[in-house]
Amino acid sequence: MLPASVRLRKSDDFDRIVRTGHRAGRPTLVVHALAATEVRPGPPVARSGPGGAGTQVGFVVGRDVGGSVQRHRVARRLRHLMRARWADLPAGAGVVVRALPLAAAASTGTLGRDLDAALNRAGARIARSSAGRAPRRPAGQVSTGVEPGGS
RNA sequence: CGAGUCGGCCGGGCGACCGCGUGCGAGGCCCGCCCUAGCGGUGUGGCCCCGCCCGAGGAAAGUCCGGGCUCCGAAGGGCAGGGUGGUUGCUAACGGCAACCCGGGGUGACCCGCGGGACAGUGCCACAGAGAACAGACCGCCCGACCGCUCGCGGCCGGGCAAGGGUGAAACGGUGGUGUAAGAGACCACCAGCAUCCCGGGUGACCGGGAUGGCUCGGUAAACCCCACCCGGAGCAAGGUCAAGACGGCCGACGUUACGGCGCCGGCCAGCGCAGGCGCUCGAGGACGGCCCGUCCGAGCCUGCGGGUAGACCGCUCGAGCCUGCCGGUGACGGCAGGCCCAGAUGGAUGGUCGCCGUCCGGUACGACGCUCGCGCCGCACCGGACACAGAACCCGGCUUACCGGCCGACUCGCCCG
Numbered sequence: 001m002l003p004a005s006v007r008l009r010k011s012d013d014f015d016r017i018v019r020t021g022h023r024a025g026r027p028t029l030v031v032h033a034l035a036a037t038e039v040r041p042g043p044p045v046a047r048s049g050p051g052g053a054g055t056q057v058g059f060v061v062g063r064d065v066g067g068s069v070q071r072h073r074v075a076r077r078l079r080h081l082m083r084a085r086w087a088d089l090p091a092g093a094g095v096v097v098r099a100l101p102l103a104a105a106a107s108t109g110t111l112g113r114d115l116d117a118a119l120n121r122a123g124a125r126i127a128r129s130s131a132g133r134a135p136r137r138p139a140g141q142v143s144t145g146v147e148p149g150g151s
Numbered sequence: 152c153g154a155g156u157c158g159g160c161c162g163g164g165c166g167a168c169c170g171c172g173u174g175c176g177a178g179g180c181c182c183g184c185c186c187u188a189g190c191g192g193u194g195u196g197g198c199c200c201c202g203c204c205c206g207a208g209g210a211a212a213g214u215c216c217g218g219g220c221u222c223c224g225a226a227g228g229g230c231a232g233g234g235u236g237g238u239u240g241c242u243a244a245c246g247g248c249a250a251c252c253c254g255g256g257g258u259g260a261c262c263c264g265c266g267g268g269a270c271a272g273u274g275c276c277a278c279a280g281a282g283a284a285c286a287g288a289c290c291g292c293c294c295g296a297c298c299g300c301u302c303g304c305g306g307c308c309g310g311g312c313a314a315g316g317g318u319g320a321a322a323c324g325g326u327g328g329u330g331u332a333a334g335a336g337a338c339c340a341c342c343a344g345c346a347u348c349c350c351g352g353g354u355g356a357c358c359g360g361g362a363u364g365g366c367u368c369g370g371u372a373a374a375c376c377c378c379a380c381c382c383g384g385a386g387c388a389a390g391g392u393c394a395a396g397a398c399g400g401c402c403g404a405c406g407u408u409a410c411g412g413c414g415c416c417g418g419c420c421a422g423c424g425c426a427g428g429c430g431c432u433c434g435a436g437g438a439c440g441g442c443c444c445g446u447c448c449g450a451g452c453c454u455g456c457g458g459g460u461a462g463a464c465c466g467c468u469c470g471a472g473c474c475u476g477c478c479g480g481u482g483a484c485g486g487c488a489g490g491c492c493c494a495g496a497u498g499g500a501u502g503g504u505c506g507c508c509g510u511c512c513g514g515u516a517c518g519a520c521g522c523u524c525g526c527g528c529c530g531c532a533c534c535g536g537a538c539a540c541a542g543a544a545c546c547c548g549g550c551u552u553a554c555c556g557g558c559c560g561a562c563u564c565g566c567c568c569g
Contacts, residue, residue, distance in 0.1 A: 108503075
């Protein structure tokens with residue numbers, strides 16, 4: 001399981017990442033992701049610990065997935081799967097994994113493969129938009145790693 | 152052995168690896184404070200890491216009742232509104248539970264009942280049927296006049312009757328007799344039922360017995376209504392503390408940009424700011440869910456414009472608590488003694504992946520028994536599949552609903568053996 005400190009806790013964070021983040025879909029789930037500079041325009045929060053420093057992850061399991069028991073089961077399995085992949089995420093990134101109705105019936109192995117594929121595609125899209133024209137974000141962004149002015 | 156009734160309990164187990172949350176303890180780094188200024192002390196502080204303890208349910212569910220707790224004002228009266236409805240108890244309380252009463256069902260153990268009032272009033276009673284509420288006469292029974300006649304009768308008119316047939320959930324008591332032209336509680340006996348009174352038993356619902364009366368008086372209150380009793384409102388997003396705070400904050404649309412922003416419009420929610428008006432005991436205004444009364448608060452209030460919270464902590468888990476034993480009670484339950492501490496998350500912990508076992512179902516093979524020779528049933532082995540309903544969110548007591556299955560106890564009926 002992921003500790004509470006690396007999970008998204010604010011409704012605003014969920015809204016921003018789901019609304020403006022880069023998306024990658026699979027049959028069982030959809031990954032929304034933002035690079036560190038897109039998550040927080042200001043100076044990054046200093047954070048210690050292993051893996052991607054400051055990376056935050058959240059999960060959305062809606063009512064269409066199933067009843068309360070089914071939804072909790074899906075969310076727990078996704079948290080366990082994300083724990084194994086969390087260290088490989090870029091530092092400071094924000095990721096929201098949204099489960100689809102098929103996730104309830106899928107095996108944990110299938111969920112893991114879908115999560116890998118979706119994370120890879122979302123990562124590629126972040127890299128492309130940072131390097132190139134940034135079609136999804138009309139207001140352009142500085143490349144990852146360069147801190148915005150002011151500090 | 153078979154069939155059944157009631158009550159209680161469990162609701163997969165063990166292991167390995169990897170994890171999450173609260174609490175406690177040790178350590179490291181940072182921060183604040185103190186001084187004797189150090190390799191110091193201190194902490195309601197933050198982060199990391201290690202160890203230990205604990206960590207979902209019988210329904211955690213539906214949110215249908217009842218309470219605790221919190222705030223509204225300290226919780227008044229009447230009306231309206233809502234709820235409950237055999238009796239006596241239990242309980243903090245209840246629409247819950249127990250025992251009993253009455254009615255109904257079952258051979259029985261036992262089960263079921265929204266179980267006050269229909270002479271206070273109003274309404275409704277479909278279809279069928281002649282007639283459905285101070286009812287009614289289709290077939291029918293009887294008497295009389297007239298006509299016909301094959302002299303057993305038929306037709307028609309007037310009158311009497313409601314026994315028999317038929318309709319219906321229900322037809323204005325039942326059976327037998329007297330009576331009569333035929334009949335009818337018209338009268339009589341018994342029975343059922345109703346009303347009033349008396350006696351006996353029971354705390355009571357009610358039960359048992361007796362007398363008198365008129366002879367019989369439908370159902371529906373989960374229709375309005377009447378009677379008795381109960382109910383102030385909102386809810387842990389209750390409520391409280393702290394920090395920030397006016398040149399402010401967030402969100403969205405548009406325009407512009409040197410991509411840092413800027414302008415403008417709109418929206419959002421408070422104790423705030425400005426202006427105007429009214430008022431300070433001859434009292435503005437307000438509170439008590441609605442209305443009236445009554446009571447109380449009261450120095451601020453109203454309007455317009457501007458402007459605009461929802462972060463952290465407390466509440467938050469020791470409670471009508473759980474277990475064991477004894478005592479009282481038919482029982483629900485109560486009393487006493489001893490022991491125990493048993494989830495507190497907040498995008499929301501209580502788990503993930505495997506292995507072995509267990510339970511159930513299906514198939515195959517073998518063995519025992521029964522046999523109507525198709526099969527049934529039991530044991531065992533292997534293979535395959537399934538393992539329910541469901542996730543705390545302030546806390547309790549209930550109710551209701553969902554649920555693969557399993558275990559235990561008491562009792563009833565039938566058959567067989569001794």
